Amino acid sequence: MPRNEYVLLLGADQYLRERALLGAKQATDLPVWAAAKDAVRTSNRMFDYMLSADPMDSDSLLKAIRAHSEQGWHPRMVVPLNDWTVESANAVNRALRLGGLGASVAVNARNKYAMKKALLAAGVSTPRGQLVETEQELLDAVEAVGLPAVIKPYDFGGSGGVVLATTREEAVAGLAEAKGVVAQHGSSYHIRGDKYLVEQFIDSDDEVSVEVLCGAGRSQVLTVTDKYLSPRPWFAEMAHLVPGHRTGDPVLAGLAVRACAALGIDRGLAHVEIKFAADGTAWVIEVAARPGGDGIMDQVERAYSLNPYRLHVGSYLGHDLLDVVAGAVPTKTSAIAFLKASPGRIQDVIDDNPLPPEVRHINISARRGDLSQSAKNWSTREGYVELEWDELFKEKTWLPVIMAKKLADEMFVVGTVAP
Structure with a gap:
């Protein structure tokens, strides 16, 4: 045969x-x-x-x-x-x-506590944290880590169940909310949901992701993505822009590469999330051994005229594509921003308004009668818009979220919810 x-x-x-x-x-x-x-x-x-x-x-x-x-x-x-x-x-x-990847890599990339230990062992700056199961362990961890603190499932994603707590009472409520999200979505994604991470909060909205093509012995940064988060106490990702204003920063690139090496990622694209504190210190929040989600790869393709999935699959097949990444140059800026209606019951969706020239694609997922909630995670969005500019921004721009909000306000007619 x-x-x-x-x-x-x-x-x-x-x-x-x-x-x-x-x-x-x-x-x-x-x-x-x-x-x-x-x-x-x-x-x-x-x-x-x-x-x-x-x-x-x-x-x-x-x-x-x-x-x-x-x-x-x-x-x-x-x-x-x-x-x-x-x-x-x-x-x-x-x-x-x-x-494929080494036996321990999948564990380190999925178990956020194991990830944190691997990063710290390699000398990579990451917020301290403790793993908890019970409410008492939560309170002990809050005492040790300090407030404010972030509470999140140790093996979930998409900002699901991630909550900021500024008091012990908020921490208890945050753990309950995280458990509720896991109960609702965990089985669909094979999430164990038996443990939660209490993590030091880096008080900053300056967050990026670094898209890295990993290899054996060396890796190469493809681009930096500017990230835009929902208002606290949640951390829903509301927009991504490529190339971010920190693209080309050698210190940032070096940190992202060291983070990938700490987890043992030696092939494929990795997605490294990094926050900058008020004093400029860079903290690695999480590392994923896969391409960035939320349409980030599509924005990379528009900005660089290079399909990053080609790099990811080719790397798994043993192709050395690091020089292709090193030679990639952006010619425009591309972004995806998620549409968010005001909280309430959506009474109408107006989808025939003229669109700004920067819009390349728009997708509306909400329908009349849907309930719009605060932006907590990936499941509380009403659609997305993809945007493009012919310029490269040297400083962080808020245009993606500004334009998405204006479009959402024009599209969604929202009423109050009866008690």
Whole structure:
């Protein structure tokens, strides 16, 4: 029986990761497969094949992969594209001896407490924190870490369940809220949700993410993304702009590369979130062993005319693309900003107003009758708008959030909610 190979992408069919397929096609001539629990009923028909398997469950994946191996189809590599598939892809790659990340990397990249220990052991500045399960452990941790403090699930993402507490009472309420978010969404993303992290708060709104292509022995920064967060006490990401005003900063780049090395990430794109304190000190908040989400990669592609998923998939396949990254130069600025209606019941959605010339794409997910809540995490948005400018900003601009707010105010007619 002839041996046929394919590349299996996990998480490529996720919202705002659709262009991963194009990047994979640029990286390889092999067929590109994806996975879905029910491939027969999936609406995604763009991949060469849809494997019927849970992309977040390595046992499910291995069963389906081995069934197709009997028909002559074998994966060359399994490539994770989001947080929820890093562990499953790593387990499958190890089981089939395909390569991939080291055994400890997936743990360090998904368990935020293990991540913090690895960063500190490597001398990378990161906020101190403690792992808790009970309310009493929470209060003890708050005493040790100090207030204000950030409370968050240790293995979730998308700002889900992340809350700022300035008092002990707020800390208790924050833990309850974090547990509520995990109870609501945890099973969908295979989140354990049994522990929570109490973390030192870096009092700053100056936050970036650094997109790094990792290699064995050396890594290369692709770009820096300016991040815009929702009002406290939550940390929902409301906009991302590429290239950020700190792009090209060698100190920032060096810190991001050291953070990736501390976790042992030696292939693929990594997403390093960094905050700057009032005194200018840079703190690594989190490191993800996958491309940035929320449409950041699409903004990179617009700004640099380079599909970053090509880099990610190619790196997993063993291609040395670090020089391609080093030579990438932005020619414009691109941003994605999330639409947020005022809190209340949405009575009408007006989607035929003239749009500013900077708008390249807009998507409205809210409908009449929907309840708009405060911006707590990814689940409380009403859509997004993608924007583009022909200039490169030398200082942080607030245009993405200003323009998104103006559009949202014009689009969404919101009424009060009856008690």
